[in-house]
Amino acid sequence: MKQLSALFIGLLFGLGLVVSGMVNPGKVLGFLDIFGDWDASLAFVMGGAVVVTFIGFRWIGRAGKPWFDGRYKFPSLTQIDSRLIIGAMLFGIGWGLVGLCPGPALAAFLVEPWALLVFLAGLAGGMVLPRLLGAQN
């Protein structure tokens, strides 16, 4: 049940990306192009998602346990440091260059497999690279 629910939740997430248009890099770039022919629609994706998640997380609370696990793993980091800023800045550059963030990159894979294979190879490399370099320090 636990594993099956993860499959269903991933599917629901992906369908949300498809329905909202967030899966389409062309549309995402139109949203980010506020100085051009701005397509504001994707602001409603973030709006709808945050409202539902905000209410849902309140409903869950911190007491009790998840259905299939021992505890809620809410992040404990609060520090605003240069790592956070530099990381977010880099992520934004990559996002603005192609129009893809990690979720849509997965959801778009079967529609444009060759382009997404190249992007995902870069993504995986970029995630592993800091660990390899960090190992030398």
Place this chain on the structure above:
Amino acid sequence: MHDYLLALLGGAMIGFAAVLLMAAHGNIMGVSGIVNRLLPPIAVDWQWRALFVLGTVLSPVVAMLISGQFPEITITKNPAVLLIGGLIVGVGTVTGNGCTSGHGVCGLSRHSTRSLVATIVFMLSAIATVYVVRHL
């Protein structure tokens, strides 16, 4: 349906998925973190992450079965841009501990100042990048 309504509906579905993942597994739905922990060194509890990813990958097929059409996707065909873009998104999300779903959706919903700062920074940096590419 109007674009704005579809965006709102899709956004609500994304939010519902984030709530379910917390209620069922106790985990934050941050896609960059989920993908990152499927790469070496692979996390011990990789199974649910692999199935989450599989569900997301299969979503256009399910959308096709329901609506009769594959989602419309326009994307650059330039392999150098795709590879470099992916690489920067990868380095950036592991360095900054999150992306649009983790910081943007889940973090903002938890009133995390850290996530708010990250979201403002990556939005501004993405807008600036598009401006440079398209208008300079």
